[in-house]
Amino acid sequence: MTDPEEGRKRALLSRIACSVAFQKSQRARELLEYLGRRSIEDPEHPPREHDIGVAVFGRPPGYDTTQDTLVRVQASHLRKKIEQYFEEEGREERLRVRLAKGSYALQFYEHQPGLDPAAPAPFLARHPRLGWVLALLLLAVCAALLMWNRRLESRLEAGLGPHPSVDRLWRQMFANGHQTHLLLSDLGLLPLQDALQHHVSLEQYQNRGFGALAEKEIADPVLRSAVLSFFNRYPTTIADATAARRLGILFALNGLPLDVLSARDANMNMVSGGNVVLLGSRRGNPWVGVYENQLNFQTVFTEPPRRASFRNSQPLPGEQPEYPVEWSRIGYCRVAYLDSLKGGGTALLISGTDVNSSDAGVEFITTESWVRQLRQKLGAGSGPTPHFEVLLKTYLARSAVSRFELVSVRRK
Incomplete structure (x- = not known):
């Protein structure tokens, strides 16, 4: 490869990465840059799925690609982004690149404008009706x-419009130049932990060895197969999908970039640096544990028998030392606004004792009247909203939250 040709390829990749199609997709940019570098510098040895997972997405060296589909999902996403670029901004490009299905090697080629005279007439020309x-x-x-x-x-x-208190709070939290990742709870993790009869630790969750863990600790082969089958579907709840939509609208209204993904597709760099919104309980989203020791209201979950609560580490006058759940009747949700672990970004935790209580936390932090009440209790006045931790009590009826109330507000 000559140096001028290599320069053309690198310049093309740079234009693609800076295009509108890639502006709000940091992961796609990182994957494009890695595959581009490997394809240019070492075209005879294309990267493997495992190499990409470790180098680009922070997976541990021993992770299982048969259970973790992140690389394949992101490669498909990148393929569509590249096609979009050449259909829009890059339609005049002579040098082009593609990512063929089933391959992780970028292919560069010269585009010949115009139709091939030997090619058949366009489909619609042959079928006018x-x-x-x-x-x-x-x-x-x-x-x-x-x-x-x-x-x-x-x-x-109804409450998601450009209301001043909500908009001001969200711009304060997330308009800081960092990408924001919304990590939905991992629904597949719940029946796995039920079958294991213990929590999956954050270390186990990062290592991704779920099949080996189930093989070791779930003796019943039928139960083990059913649990892993459900787990591998990457399921999510309607409540989480509704919450993601509500938050996505709010981010869009304020011109803030947002990536939405499952907790299973996250890594420590994503959670500890930049901006992150952690949705769900510690049991369904183990990444919540990264920030747990900074919080006054600590998650408690034991089984069997199943019991959940928030422990009040330093009760104020009139507060309970513990707030226990009454299944199907009373739940709780903790909402916390903190600095990201590495600083410079924001961590927003919305952790309910059940998925519907988490949804109540989303409603709380996106509703004008509740945000105004929060600022008043924090004594924010006309200044910025200080970091905070809030505990909500939810009243459940027929697997939904009928109403909720504010139990405690703490400045952090």
């Missing part, structure tokens, strides 16, 4: 989008 059908379908989609937009406006009017 189909063009009318597609046009009608497009009109139907546009009508559906208009209806969806109206429903979205109604949601904004």
Whole structure:
């Protein structure tokens, strides 16, 4: 490879990484940069899935690629981003690159503009009636989008609009130049821990050896197979999906970048540096444990018998030393705003004793009246909102939160 040719390739990759399609996807940029460097410097030895997981996404050296699909998911995402670039900003590029399916080697090639005369006529030219059908379908989609937009406006009017206290708080927390990662709880982890009859530690969670752990500790082969089958589907809850949508709208309204992913796809650098929103209990999102020792309200979960509570490390007058859960009746949610572990970023923890209580925490921190009440109790006045820790009590009915109330507010 000549130096000028290598320079052309590196310049192309730089333009792609700086394009609009990649602006809000830090992971795609990091993967593109790694694959580009390997493809240019060592084209005869393309990287393996395991190499990428360790080098780009912080997976431990011994992790199991048969159970952890992060690299494959992100490669598919990158492939679509590259195609989007050449369809939009890069449509005039002569030198192009692609990531073929089933490969982790970038392929550079010269694009020849115009149609090949020997190529068959475009599909719609050969089927003109189909063009009318597609046009009608497009009109139907546009009508559906208009209806969806109206429903979205109604949601904004109901409490997710550009209200001053909420917007000010979110810009204070996340408009700091760092990417924000929203980590949803890992629903597949719950039945696995039920079968193990103990928590999966953060160290075990990072090592990803779930199959070996189940093989060692779950004696019943039928139960073991069922638990791992559910676990490997990467399940999530409707409550978490609703919460992610609500938070995503708020980030978008304030022009803030956001990546949404499962806790299982995170790593320590992501959790301890930059901005992170940790959604869910410590049992469903072990990354919560990274910040647990900074908090007054400590997670307690024991089994069997199953019991959950928040322990009040330093009770104030009128507070209880412990706030126990009454399953299906009373739950709790802790909401905490802290500096990220490495500093410079923000960590927002929304940890309920159940998924619906976590959803109540999302409603609390995104609703104008509640944020105003929070600022008042913190004595924020006209200044910025100080770091805080809040405990909410939730009242459950038919597996949903009927209402919630503020139990305690602490400045951090």
